[in-house]
Amino acid sequence: MPTxxxxxxxxxxxxxxxxxxxxxxxxxxxxxxCDPGAVDIIIHDVKKENWATAGKLWSD
Incomplete structure (x- = not known):
């Protein structure tokens, strides 16, 4: 089962x-x-202040 x-x-x-x-x-x-019933998807909502790219917060 893929998650x-x-x-x-x-x-x-x-x-x-x-x-x-x-x-x-x-x-x-x-x-x-595979059957669709075998697929689980978890969506995480992330605040921009909790995500950074290249050392810089997305909220900045």
Whole structure:
């Protein structure tokens, strides 16, 4: 059973997350030849103050 963790900046709507979960599930099933019921997706909303790239916080 694949479990997929996705980290995104907070602020996406429930509908956007629903669409993302559907698209990722479909791609996973196509690639891994598995049943959709076997795919778990965990979406983590992250504040920009808790994410940095190249040593700089996204909130800065």
């Amino acid at each position: 997929i963790n996705i980290q995104i900046f907070e602020g996406r709507t429930v509908e956007q997350k629903r669409e993302l979960a559907k698209a990722v599930t479909e791609a996973t099933c196509k690639t891994l030849k």
